[in-house]
């Protein structure tokens with residue numbers, strides 16, 4: 001559940017500080033505020049650390065002594081003394097005791113301009129911030145909210161200061177208060193191309209105000225090198241962006257707090273406070289991250305009905321009705337099953353090289369959907385079976401036997417005589433199989449111990465059933481194992497599964513990026529992980545993009561079919577090499593809104609038999625195998641985040657490679673901006689086509705390229721040099737390459753699957 005706290009203002013604290021003859025408790029104002037908040041059902045309070053006296057002193061020391069004024073020299077002396085030994089006077093702070101800080105979130109002085117245009121102001125604001133944090137640290141404060149960045153021009157200075165303070169306070173969580181829109185850009189005229197003006201900058205920073213805000217955040221956390229203690233306090237003060245797609249990007253960020261003033265609410269027909277539609281949807285989605293909601297101004301009587309409690313009751317209602325939260329609380333769903341595993345990176349299983357433990361099989365067997373789908377597939381195959389005589393089935397990789405049991409049930413249901421061979425190479429699971437054969441299956445099943453690529457089955461079978469699939473389909477070596485097992489499938493026999501495909505989508509997730517690089521070695525960033533994805537945003541959108549060449553949001557990489565007829569076999573019926581199982585895919589994604597690419601999400605889908613399948617493809621899983629628990633997606637990390645501007649195109653190349661002993665993946669990405677050739681910024685008359693930019697054939701009237709903030713960051717040589725290339729299309733569109741990743745996992749140096 002999300003925690004709720006109430007924002008205590010300085011006025012409120014002052015009021016609580018007035019002597020009350022009836023109150024003999026001796027509590028400090030902040031303790032009284034906490035007690036009152038608890039009585040109203042809040043989990044705690046957030047309050048400013050300093051008061052107006054500190055603000056006045058700092059201003060006097062650091063701002064208000066123009067040269068030439070009579071006391072300028074004395075003030076400069078005092079300022080230097082303060083700079084040398086910064087510290088508070090008792091009356092400048094709101095709390096002094098450990099227990100006051102214990103359950104409170106501390107707001108550092110929000111008037112500190114760490115990104116002021118004046119370098120001296122920034123300098124003194126940094127000293128003041130260090131002083132506030134040192135005091136907060138003295139009081140053992142766990143979480144402090146930083147003043148918001150305000151000035152895009154100097155956001156790098158802001159970020160440098162935050163980076164410095166992160167290393168000077170060892171334990172505290174520091175949360176950047178981030179207005180969800182950028183006030184300095186809100187008046188921009190986005191209708192014109194480059195004539196926009198704003199107060200702080202002469203050109204727009206991005207194509208959408210809230211993207212600009214996100215970019216400021218991106219700059220800050222990049223300069224702070226994705227520090228794990230740096231989080232976000234999203235300030236939901238209106239006006240808020242209405243595009244859910246833009247709001248969704250905050251779900252992929254370390255959003256820990258939501259600052260929610262009463263003014264964000266509007267009255268419904270009955271006068272109760274409610275949120276606008278898009279903010280409702282956003283709240284429902286972000287609630288899965290269990291943020292701390294910081295209510296503010298809720299006792300000011302801004303809305304006529306419901307009183308103060310109405311605000312938190314309403315947010316609790318949004319939480320309860322959030323599809324993601326509901327799924328987590330409903331038994332039988334993946335979200336419920338995965339509690340505690342969200343965004344937790346796991347090394348994929350190696351069931352071929354390693355022998356699985358009984359407890360791992362037990363976890364598989366908790367998934368009723370997978371086995372139901374397999375039983376239905378076998379049932380359908382048996383029902384359609386026309387040939388006379390006994391049918392033979394082989395379960396290849398039987399584990400502890402659940403698929404064997406399902407085959408027997410399907411036989412009964414289809415009223416067909418069949419015999420089952422169960423092959424397993426794990427000697428430990430083979431003991432369980434023997435026990436089940438003795439107790440349950442009798443002579444309907446024959447067990448065979450060994451590796452399906454080497455062992456002989458007494459006869460060729462009609463149906464080969466296997467489940468050797470990983471989150472990416474082929475990543476647990478199903479293709480290689482089934483190549484071996486095909487020897488004991490009759491030429492006209494059926495393989496269940498009949499085929500499986502791998503899918504990819506580019507994702508942003510600061511959480512996963514940080515998790516993957518925790519080990520600090522390159523290996524960790526070149527390993528695909530199994531992970532229940534939660535704090536992510538899929539960066540791609542549907543639609544062809546400006547070039548008209550982009551595929552859907554989630555794209556298929558490749559497919560494996562069984563039985564396959566194209567491999568060249570030796571005398572024993574085994575493939576001579578594994579070359580036929582190598583694959584390569586080049587996928588082009590349209591990126592509608594800017595974001596940081598941290599990795600690729602991998603999914604699979606399998607056709608078991610006929611129209612029966614299993615899928616973890618986010619858009620199709622509910623139709624094909626809803627609530628199937630067995631597989632979480634795969635995450636292919638990138639070593640460095642790759643910035644993708646709005647309306648850019650991302651090309652991802654992924655390879656499945658192999659040698660005699662191993663199979664591994666290599667992956668790589670490049671990013672392009674599509675620009676109209678008529679751009680006044682550069683004139684390029686001829687440029688070579690490169691592999692990165694295919695010929696583009698789209699009518700120029702389809703092209704609606706907006707002013708891009710990145711054009712002036714892109715160095716455009718007259719003659720293309722390596723590393724930055726562009727192509728010109730007949731219709732006047734150029735794809736300008738603006739970035740690339742390194743090749744990940746070359747030669748399987750960091751991760752591979754053993755054959």
Ligand SMILES: C[S@@+](CC[C@H](N)C(=O)[O-])C[C@H]1O[C@@H](n2cnc3c(N)ncnc32)[C@H](O)[C@@H]1O
Pocket residue numbers: 351352355356361364365396397398399400401402403423424425426429450451452453467468469481
């Ligand atoms: C993912 S488990 C599935 C187990 C079981 N069929 C189920 O669905 O619960 C795959 C099983 O195949 C076995 N296996 C993998 N490769 C094999 C091979 N080459 N020969 C025989 N068994 C294999 C593993 O030991 C493991 O028991």
